[in-house]
Amino acid sequence: MTTFSASKLLELWEAGVSRHPIDRALAMLSLADVAGPLAEMPLGQRNWHLMQLRRARFGDHLSLWLDCSACGDRMSMEFGVSDLPDTGPGGSRIVVEGHAFRLANSRDLANLVSFADPELAAHTLFLACAESLETLPQGEALDQLMDRVGEAMDAADPWADLNFEAQCPACATAHNVPLDIGDLLWQELEIVARQLLDRVHQLASAYGWSEQAILALSDTRRAAYLARLGT
Numbered sequence: 001m002t003t004f005s006a007s008k009l010l011e012l013w014e015a016g017v018s019r020h021p022i023d024r025a026l027a028m029l030s031l032a033d034v035a036g037p038l039a040e041m042p043l044g045q046r047n048w049h050l051m052q053l054r055r056a057r058f059g060d061h062l063s064l065w066l067d068c069s070a071c072g073d074r075m076s077m078e079f080g081v082s083d084l085p086d087t088g089p090g091g092s093r094i095v096v097e098g099h100a101f102r103l104a105n106s107r108d109l110a111n112l113v114s115f116a117d118p119e120l121a122a123h124t125l126f127l128a129c130a131e132s133l134e135t136l137p138q139g140e141a142l143d144q145l146m147d148r149v150g151e152a153m154d155a156a157d158p159w160a161d162l163n164f165e166a167q168c169p170a171c172a173t174a175h176n177v178p179l180d181i182g183d184l185l186w187q188e189l190e191i192v193a194r195q196l197l198d199r200v201h202q203l204a205s206a207y208g209w210s211e212q213a214i215l216a217l218s219d220t221r222r223a224a225y226l227a228r229l230g231t
């Protein structure tokens with residue numbers, strides 16, 4: 001399922017550190033055992049596979065921090081993968097009132113990065129996902145169809161846009177907290193990658209071993225040698 005070896009993890013970090021989050025998510029997704037063009041995988045499937053990678057490396061428990069927008073207090077949130085939708089990834093298309101739409105994917109997100117107007121972005125995404133532009137209604141009917149398609153996509157593919165409710169323990173303000181599994185996994189991988197770089201530096205400095213040799217050691221052996229250095 002996953003190949004999170006030390007050297008693979010550092011390769012991933014190096015490839016993603018200066019990239020856009022969308023590209024990082026795709027780079028991480030390349031470690032999952034999935035077929036087909038990754039950029040065209042529906043977002044719900046992408047997020048579901050990223051979560052499986054995350055589970056394989058970091059387990060089922062998730063910890064998030066959020067600064068309350070009302071009182072400024074830092075909120076700590078703990079939850080498990082079992083708190084997320086248990087439906088798994090959705091399909092690849094929906095049909096609303098006779099009109100067929102594919103589900104949005106990473107390529108769509110990349111095309112919307114430069115859009116400053118969220119309404120224009122949503123309209124552009126809607127048209128990009130429509131399988132037949134010629135049969136779409138016009139004017140107010142189009143706006144109504146857009147709303148229904150948005151609701152249908154959320155229902156058909158809940159993993160595409162994960163979020164959960166949280167209440168600030170200090171002021172009781174309710175928050176709807178988005179969960180970007182790609183960002184979360186990247187932050188966790190980056191911490192591990194920087195720790196690995198520190199350990200390579202310490203062991204290479206002390207013993208003169210190559211990076212390749214140090215990364216080939218198991219976590220247990222690296223820790224044992226570091227303990228003998230008093231670190």
Ligand SMILES: [Zn+2]
Binds near residue numbers: 068171172173
């Ligand atoms: Zn608060």
